[in-house]
Amino acid sequence: MALMDKYIQKLNELDFKNMHNNDFLLTWEKSQEELEAVFTVAEALQELRKNNISSKIFHSGLGVSLFRDNSTRTRFSFASACNLLGLEVQDLDEGKSQISHGETVRETANMISFMADVIGIRDDMYIGKGNTYMREVSEAVQKGHEEGTLEQRPTLVNLQCDIDHPTQCMADALHLINEFGGIENLKGKKIAMSWAYSPSYGKPLSVPQGIIGLLTRFGMDVVLAHPEGYEVMSEVEEIAIKNAAESGGSFTKTNSMEEAFKDADIVYPKSWAPYVAMEKRTDLYAKGDQAGINALEKELLAHNAEHKHWQCTEELMKTTKNGNALYLHCLPADITGVSCEVGEVDDSVFDRYRKELYKEASYKPYIIAAMIFLSKCQNPQGTLKTLEERASKRKFE
Amino acid sequence: MALMDKYIQKLNELDFKNMHNNDFLLTWEKSQEELEAVFTVAEALQELRKNNISSKIFHSGLGVSLFRDNSTRTRFSFASACNLLGLEVQDLDEGKSQISHGETVRETANMISFMADVIGIRDDMYIGKGNTYMREVSEAVQKGHEEGTLEQRPTLVNLQCDIDHPTQCMADALHLINEFGGIENLKGKKIAMSWAYSPSYGKPLSVPQGIIGLLTRFGMDVVLAHPEGYEVMSEVEEIAIKNAAESGGSFTKTNSMEEAFKDADIVYPKSWAPYVAMEKRTDLYAKGDQAGINALEKELLAHNAEHKHWQCTEELMKTTKNGNALYLHCLPADITGVSCEVGEVDDSVFDRYRKELYKEASYKPYIIAAMIFLSKCQNPQGTLKTLEERASKRKFE
Amino acid sequence: MALMDKYIQKLNELDFKNMHNNDFLLTWEKSQEELEAVFTVAEALQELRKNNISSKIFHSGLGVSLFRDNSTRTRFSFASACNLLGLEVQDLDEGKSQISHGETVRETANMISFMADVIGIRDDMYIGKGNTYMREVSEAVQKGHEEGTLEQRPTLVNLQCDIDHPTQCMADALHLINEFGGIENLKGKKIAMSWAYSPSYGKPLSVPQGIIGLLTRFGMDVVLAHPEGYEVMSEVEEIAIKNAAESGGSFTKTNSMEEAFKDADIVYPKSWAPYVAMEKRTDLYAKGDQAGINALEKELLAHNAEHKHWQCTEELMKTTKNGNALYLHCLPADITGVSCEVGEVDDSVFDRYRKELYKEASYKPYIIAAMIFLSKCQNPQGTLKTLEERASKRKFE
Structure with a gap:
């Protein structure tokens, strides 16, 4: 049996079509089957990696990390997930930026997203703020995409907020x-x-x-x-x-x-x-x-x-x-x-x-990658199959 | 008609051969036709992206960003342009560096350029300084390339100076x-x-x-x-x-x-x-x-x-x-x-x-990418054609 | 004669099998033939680059740089080496991290290494500390790999310590x-x-x-x-x-x-x-x-x-x-x-x-890349041969 078959069979039993082009902000906004799809894809990606098969689905593209608090492991997990899928991480360090000059969330969100396929946000410091901020960013990029400013709509992944740490x-x-x-x-x-x-x-x-x-x-x-x-x-x-x-x-x-x-x-x-x-x-x-x-x-x-x-x-x-x-x-x-x-x-x-x-x-990078994968692929089962068949070696010897 | 044909036809009418291996520092140093070549390539790259065709012309290589002032949008535009062409961005943050130890511009320029295909500089704080600095860097890497220190000559892109913001x-x-x-x-x-x-x-x-x-x-x-x-x-x-x-x-x-x-x-x-x-x-x-x-x-x-x-x-x-x-x-x-x-x-x-x-x-990343493209490709029309024919999917589904 | 032949012939005369999956911490821990293998691979990689042949051996993967002191040239050399081989650099800036919260070296080493193929460390400030720290990290990731936490074992490269600057x-x-x-x-x-x-x-x-x-x-x-x-x-x-x-x-x-x-x-x-x-x-x-x-x-x-x-x-x-x-x-x-x-x-x-x-x-990026190459490839001669035959253009025109 081919490597991806059991994961594909499992996915075939699940309904997760709403995850396509959608964010991951709170686990309780997702159906049971959607959560199971995340677990399944996470394990499929891990299996590919164990077998030295590349799971890059992007030839180019950016994963923007927006951290409003210090972080090592979440930063590395996000970077690892992006790298696994072929996205280059670009940090938006608010200290290095001009955000304080008074621009709105809507503006910043669009300005950083021209080539962004994913935005990962960590904002957990103040009650009532973090998740709200993520939703503002999400609406801003949705609108930017609809208006034609953004060629693609970046997926938002909640890397920790005041409410949840999905x-x-x-x-x-x-x-x-x-x-x-x-x-x-x-x-x-x-x-x-x-x-x-x-x-x-x-x-x-x-x-x-x-x-x-x-x-x-x-x-x-x-x-x-x-x-x-x-x-x-x-x-x-x-x-x-x-x-x-x-x-x-x-x-x-x-x-x-x-x-x-x-x-x-x-x-x-x-x-x-x-x-x-x-x-x-x-x-x-x-x-x-x-x-x-x-x-x-x-x-x-x-x-x-x-x-x-x-x-x-x-x-x-x-x-x-x-x-x-x-x-x-x-x-x-x-x-x-x-x-x-x-x-x-x-x-x-x-x-x-x-x-x-x-x-x-160690599961976190795969979970994040699975969330991105399910948002970005219209037919995740087909993509997993194709990745296996493409068989690009992750590490070439 | 193939996707790139109209851009290639337009480019065929223009003389921009001097852009090859050249910097982009001031718009008034460029001929009218050279400016039109930039607009044309920018739109060609945008068209490729809209059609999910990768425009990576580098399999590896670095794009060095040297910012002497805080920046969000220019930083992201440069990172996006580099990513679009296949270059990985490496920031030269002067705070993190040893530049203050007293080395010369010539030395720094060479030290960061061993694998740099592009250097993007933003230096707009002091009148008479920014553009001058860029020219010093440009001469340094030119000399480094001629002397055999640098295998390739990095292209300089002015990301904002005291004189122009091209x-x-x-x-x-x-x-x-x-x-x-x-x-x-x-x-x-x-x-x-x-x-x-x-x-x-x-x-x-x-x-x-x-x-x-x-x-x-x-x-x-x-x-x-x-x-x-x-x-x-x-x-x-x-x-x-x-x-x-x-x-x-x-x-x-x-x-x-x-x-x-x-x-x-x-x-x-x-x-x-x-x-x-x-x-x-x-x-x-x-x-x-x-x-x-x-x-x-x-x-x-x-x-x-x-x-x-x-x-x-x-x-x-x-x-x-x-x-x-x-x-x-x-x-x-x-x-x-x-x-x-x-x-x-x-x-x-x-x-x-x-x-x-x-x-x-949203045009800025494409403009920057076009400036790099025209400096790096000996035959931009041919490269656009080949990119279309190669047809690597930017995002693989 | 093919481009890589003379390097391959030289490597065939040398015994360096112990370098596979091994760190590079002190030159005097390496045999004379191992050092010569590093010089030979460094020159082979340089030759490939001069001939516009990509030497990417990773389709994805991270190179983690852990600098405990400011640095420009070493940072860029490491980034260049990683880029040359296909690894994306992720900086572990201790200022941005949560390391001060009191976690152990063992923990940090594992947490940053889920997708790390290489860790480059510079820690030269205090006598008796830097090299010791590198060995702690090395043991930690070795253990993490043996226990199944880390799918791959990251190679450590000493980018300067209190004892040596290999x-x-x-x-x-x-x-x-x-x-x-x-x-x-x-x-x-x-x-x-x-x-x-x-x-x-x-x-x-x-x-x-x-x-x-x-x-x-x-x-x-x-x-x-x-x-x-x-x-x-x-x-x-x-x-x-x-x-x-x-x-x-x-x-x-x-x-x-x-x-x-x-x-x-x-x-x-x-x-x-x-x-x-x-x-x-x-x-x-x-x-x-x-x-x-x-x-x-x-x-x-x-x-x-x-x-x-x-x-x-x-x-x-x-x-x-x-x-x-x-x-x-x-x-x-x-x-x-x-x-x-x-x-x-x-x-x-x-x-x-x-x-x-x-x-x-200018040799430093190639030396670092050679150290990584020799640690990662089971059969470096074969890999050099395959890279030449694959003939992916580094810069595509």
């Missing part, structure tokens, strides 16, 4: 699918998405929100655990509730890390900032109230320090299913005794799962 | 050609290249200079308007006068925006700094006299504020030909009520021309 | 081979690797160390000259002594620049920092003792100023073999009266050798 969570999910031997085996598995202590306090909410919004779709028992005051956006919780009802799974909340970990198949302990505080910070920032921001920071750090016992310790791991729940993290983690005095996870726990954690991360 | 003005001109239905239709059209108020004061003179130096060649009636004290370089005015005489057009100056706009077919209202003041600033900068620079800035801002009424308002637009002159701008514009309290143009005027403005900007 | 010194050596008409003609030639005065004081030791560690292998008479207190690492001196004994050359030291230059065939006058002082600075830096660092700097500058007469003057050049020893420098040089009042070399000496100096530098 490329991370889809990579996490693909990791679970592989670890548990299939998407159908996720049904009934318990995952503890738990807040954990970190000496820093302002981490985005996009991962916990993305996880509860995504994993509730696979019939899993998703438990969200955090101290009082560390609530996530209620809109996303509602999505999780709805998803769980539809998939036959469950979504529950608790203020006890111990309760969440009890008999869990998977644990995802991670620090995040309180939603309400982040909303406040966004307002203070908009007002330019630095004194207010400083006061808030101090308050938050104090608040944070009250929850130092929220750690993923060896003791806590023992209470999970058979004492060996799969440990997930989006990385980098705050590791007790390594990157900080007291952090999210015990050194020995982290170390035991290091191999799996790196594997988890 | 890639912008050529894109503006191509926009006019398309809007008015042919280069021959520009004859007798009146264009108002007018100073306009902006709360900032130190914008380069390259656009007004480039426009009067270029558009006078097409038989247009070019009117340069500015308040007293905002003169442009007299050398460029002399070129405009000479061009107008040769082309059967005219070049006039006025201190009245109203006079310039009256019955104009095209208006280009834009802020720039007074030439004499910029010359002074260059001297102060060379002496390291920061107090002098601060005093000058204050003086200039006060001077500037006296001319707040130089705005492209709806009222003024009504006085143009049929009340609907084509509005041009190199972007980003200072828009009244959007990017500043009072600026170059009324919000409603800008908005009405937004689609055209973006179209105008 | 890409520079190999380029220097290839320059000598070409200037003297063959590697066998280096036997018995005297080279003066001499300290020279520069108004700055903290330059890396990697070049003098790399030179004495490499050129002693070709039967040369290598003289290391420096004022007292400017010793290089004793481990490297021991390697030079051992090399000289094996190759039939010699390694001697002197505190007199005059003695070193006397009858020298080649001179390499260059400033570097005293090893012991650099070790002290590394400790002070680790302790965060800024006052200590400042005091040390002051002391070193004073110490430095005592040796202003260590200059490569015209007078000194006259004492070399026939008064015309070949002058080498890694560039940029501190040139008396050009980049500083008093520096490493007389303006007129530098100028007379400018063409040769640029030639010397």
Whole structure:
């Protein structure tokens, strides 16, 4: 059987025609079959690469990365995905740019897109801003394409916003699918998405929100655990509730890390900032109230320090299913005794799962590439077939 | 008829053999036919792209961008042009480099050029410096090539200097050609290249200079308007006068925006700094006299504020030909009520021309690519033909 | 005879099988035949390029550059080498990254390597750190590859560390081979690797160390000259002594620049920092003792100023073999009266050798590309043959 056949057969069973020429902004805007198409294409691209077959579908073209926050792994994942498909990455570094001169989002979006096939945006700093910004960019390039300014319509990929982190969570999910031997085996598995202590306090909410919004779709028992005051956006919780009802799974909340970990198949302990505080910070920032921001920071750090016992310790791991729940993290983690005095996870726990954690991360470039591939190809099955038959060696020896 | 035939036929009528292995630094160093060759190749490359045919003429190679000022759109235009032709962009960010250690222009130019096919330079900050710098780089790589240090001689493209902004003005001109239905239709059209108020004061003179130096060649009636004290370089005015005489057009100056706009077919209202003041600033900068620079800035801002009424308002637009002159701008514009309290143009005027403005900007990558193409190909007609016949899909589906 | 035949024949005589899938960190870890393989492949790649034949061996893939110090020429050399082979460069700028959040070298190394075929590292600032860091990265990606995290194992290339600067010194050596008409003609030639005065004081030791560690292998008479207190690492001196004994050359030291230059065939006058002082600075830096660092700097500058007469003057050049020893420098040089009042070399000496100096530098991209090529190709001879037969034009006209 040819290399691509099983992926093509799987895709033939799925309806994902709406992904063509479409963005990827939130997982819950996509149908179950569309998500499965992403997983399938990600694995097909990985299979091609393992067999040294090039999956370049662009002879030329740009992938624009627009990062409004520092980043290593997301930047490299996006660059890797673009390179895999034949796009050259061009960073829009706002520091090097003239954007501050007062141009609008609409203008910038068009000006950078004359030859852009993809725009990847990371904008996770302020509640209510990041995803909104992405939609403004998306509308701007849509209009630019309709008006004939842009010969092609660049696809937007959300590389992390204030609401969701779809490329991370889809990579996490693909990791679970592989670890548990299939998407159908996720049904009934318990995952503890738990807040954990970190000496820093302002981490985005996009991962916990993305996880509860995504994993509730696979019939899993998703438990969200955090101290009082560390609530996530209620809109996303509602999505999780709805998803769980539809998939036959469950979504529950608790203020006890111990309760969440009890008999869990998977644990995802991670620090995040309180939603309400982040909303406040966004307002203070908009007002330019630095004194207010400083006061808030101090308050938050104090608040944070009250929850130092929220750690993923060896003791806590023992209470999970058979004492060996799969440990997930989006990385980098705050590791007790390594990157900080007291952090999210015990050194020995982290170390035991290091191999799996790196594997988890390794899916991200393929997930991003699959999102682009499904937006750009009218007939993805045909393209996979042709890539296999073209058989251009990725590395020529 | 094959796709490229009409472009090839047009090129066959033109003499542009001197462009081979040559730089593009000032439009007035190029013959009329050479300029037309650039327009023709730009449109041919656009046609190939629209038909999903790759125009990569390099299998590998670097396009070096050397920006001595922040930039978004020029950076992306250059990156797009390079990508379209198969060159990978490598930025020479002087901040990241060792140039300050005291090496000469000649040395830097050679060190970055071992595999460079193109060097794009933007250096518009100081009067008397930018274009001079480009010529130093050009001579250095010419010598390096002759001496055998450089296997290939990189082509220089002026991405904006103190004297001209050829890639912008050529894109503006191509926009006019398309809007008015042919280069021959520009004859007798009146264009108002007018100073306009902006709360900032130190914008380069390259656009007004480039426009009067270029558009006078097409038989247009070019009117340069500015308040007293905002003169442009007299050398460029002399070129405009000479061009107008040769082309059967005219070049006039006025201190009245109203006079310039009256019955104009095209208006280009834009802020720039007074030439004499910029010359002074260059001297102060060379002496390291920061107090002098601060005093000058204050003086200039006060001077500037006296001319707040130089705005492209709806009222003024009504006085143009049929009340609907084509509005041009190199972007980003200072828009009244959007990017500043009072600026170059009324919000409603800008908005009405937004689609055209973006179209105008969209030509720039093709103009840059055409300049490179004409320098690199010994037989551009043959190469266009071969590209069409090769028929490599830009985007493979 | 086909273009690649002479290179292939040369390679057939050499044993370099251990270079496959291996890093290039120190020249003295490589056998004599392995070094010759690098020179041979570098020249073969240059020959292909001169004949407009593409040497892309990657259809896609990333070359990661990790610079912990500013750089122009090394950055461009690495980018050029990657581009020549078909890899897209992705810079890991630690400023833009999240590395400070506390992740380990092992983690970062894996996170940037999912699609990395090569990692080039420059880390020359602190004694005992740079090469150690490279080995940590190397072990991390080796492990990541073995564990299945990384589909391919990225090759590490040392772009300058605290101990060696192999890409520079190999380029220097290839320059000598070409200037003297063959590697066998280096036997018995005297080279003066001499300290020279520069108004700055903290330059890396990697070049003098790399030179004495490499050129002693070709039967040369290598003289290391420096004022007292400017010793290089004793481990490297021991390697030079051992090399000289094996190759039939010699390694001697002197505190007199005059003695070193006397009858020298080649001179390499260059400033570097005293090893012991650099070790002290590394400790002070680790302790965060800024006052200590400042005091040390002051002391070193004073110490430095005592040796202003260590200059490569015209007078000194006259004492070399026939008064015309070949002058080498890694560039940029501190040139008396050009980049500083008093520096490493007389303006007129530098100028007379400018063409040769640029030639010397021009080998570096090919040397880097050859190191990558030999690590990536299982059968380099076969690949060179196939590249010639494939005959893809680098620049298509």
